Amino acid sequence: MFSFLLWCLLFVICWPLALLALVLWPLVWLITLPFRLLGIAVDGAFALLRALVMLPARVLGGR
Numbered sequence: 001m002f003s004f005l006l007w008c009l010l011f012v013i014c015w016p017l018a019l020l021a022l023v024l025w026p027l028v029w030l031i032t033l034p035f036r037l038l039g040i041a042v043d044g045a046f047a048l049l050r051a052l053v054m055l056p057a058r059v060l061g062g063r
Contacts, residue, residue, distance in 0.1 A: 011018040 007018065010021075
């Protein structure tokens with residue numbers, strides 16, 4: 001609800017900027033999509049490495 005009010009305020013104060021942001025947002029989302037997917041993959045790889053390193057401690061009864 002708050003973001004909608006901010007959009008309305010931006011549209012009233014500076015409508016060309018609001019329309020430009022509305023048009024460019026899907027393009028920015030598409031450009032950043034590969035970086036987000038890469039971040040998910042790297043996070044998964046680090047989680048796998050952490051699980052492999054912690055496996056002996058878990059087998060021996062650690063937390």
